[in-house]
Amino acid sequence: MRVSEASAPGKVILFGEHAVVYGQPAIAAPVTQVRAWARVRDGDQAGVYISAPDLEEEYWLHESQEDDALAAAARLVQQAAGLAMLPPLHIRVQSDIPIASGLGSGAATAAALIRALAQHLGRPDLARDERVADLTYEVEKIHHGTPSGIDNTVVALEQPVYFVRREPQNLIEPFSVVRPLTLLVADTGVRSSTRDVVGDVRRRRQEAPSHFERLFAACGRIARDAHRALQAGEVADVGRLMNENQALLQAMTVSSPALERLVNAAVAAGALGAKLSGAGRGGNMIALVDGSCETAVRRALEQAGATRVLVTTLGLRS
Numbered sequence: 001m002r003v004s005e006a007s008a009p010g011k012v013i014l015f016g017e018h019a020v021v022y023g024q025p026a027i028a029a030p031v032t033q034v035r036a037w038a039r040v041r042d043g044d045q046a047g048v049y050i051s052a053p054d055l056e057e058e059y060w061l062h063e064s065q066e067d068d069a070l071a072a073a074a075r076l077v078q079q080a081a082g083l084a085m086l087p088p089l090h091i092r093v094q095s096d097i098p099i100a101s102g103l104g105s106g107a108a109t110a111a112a113l114i115r116a117l118a119q120h121l122g123r124p125d126l127a128r129d130e131r132v133a134d135l136t137y138e139v140e141k142i143h144h145g146t147p148s149g150i151d152n153t154v155v156a157l158e159q160p161v162y163f164v165r166r167e168p169q170n171l172i173e174p175f176s177v178v179r180p181l182t183l184l185v186a187d188t189g190v191r192s193s194t195r196d197v198v199g200d201v202r203r204r205r206q207e208a209p210s211h212f213e214r215l216f217a218a219c220g221r222i223a224r225d226a227h228r229a230l231q232a233g234e235v236a237d238v239g240r241l242m243n244e245n246q247a248l249l250q251a252m253t254v255s256s257p258a259l260e261r262l263v264n265a266a267v268a269a270g271a272l273g274a275k276l277s278g279a280g281r282g283g284n285m286i287a288l289v290d291g292s293c294e295t296a297v298r299r300a301l302e303q304a305g306a307t308r309v310l311v312t313t314l315g316l317r318s
């Protein structure tokens with residue numbers, strides 16, 4: 001029996017969340033310690049069966065809801081492959097990326113499924129990073145409304161990316177982090193809907209356009225400086241810029257008491273910088289550490305209520 005498998009990593013946004021929706025640059029990086037996997041095998045009866053044990057979901061594709069993300073991913077590959085119908089298949093998706101916490105679990109599961117299915121259908125062209133990123137973007141639109149495109153890009157490319165949303169084509173610049181950076185990724189345990197938070201920021205921006213444009217522009221400057229600092233190995237600058245970005249996210253109202261507690265605890269314990277990551281109002285924060293403070297910062301995050309602390313290194317091939 002033929003089996004095709006693919007996986008995609010989690011991700012963190014290092015700089016520029018929210019502002020990226022409005023055309024400012026942002027930087028995201030893969031978190032390879034957590035992943036989503038998809039396994040596609042030939043089925044034994046007509047139809048496509050999808051199972052996602054982590055989501056406690058299993059169903060036939062033809063019976064799925066219109067807005068089901070995994071079903072949409074399968075249909076998009078079918079369309080892109082120009083097939084009137086899919087052959088009998090069994091698709092299984094698993095993930096250890098925490099959901100609704102800013103680590104890109106939705107994008108990663110969709111990307112893994114799209115790549116595995118494209119391979120299984122004998123379409124390596126559709127399994128290329130750029131095509132996986134584009135198809136994953138279409139899936140992201142179902143639940144996120146107006147995604148900037150950064151999540152699907154970073155999980156498909158599996159590299160740090162400098163990203164600008166723009167017409168007719170987004171600017172996507174994968175880049176190397178010169179000096180490895182260690183990040184602690186700490187979960188508030190509070191789930192948050194990206195769609196709701198992005199929608200709320202949109203409403204607030206409509207009420208106070210110039211205030212929000214100033215905040216977004218300042219985030220853009222920070223992302224540009226951070227891009228330079230990351231490529232030059234200026235770790236202390238990266239940390240300072242994270243703190244500045246966090247202050248702007250607070251001003252945008254997307255931080256929260258739980259996030260503030262973790263950010264403050266990390267900085268007090270010696271982190272070089274700390275900020276929320278992703279949509280905010282819950283989910284994860286990131287703290288930049290070095291060998292001398294990593295243990296103390298981890299302990300401080302746990303004491304401040306983090307429900308899970310991951311460590312990830314940027315700039316080292318895993």
Ligand code: PMV
Binds near residue numbers: 013016021103147194
């Ligand atoms: O919550 P996440 O990790 O999906 O992050 C969303 C990032 C935003 O900038 C808030 C939205 C977007 O589409 O870029």
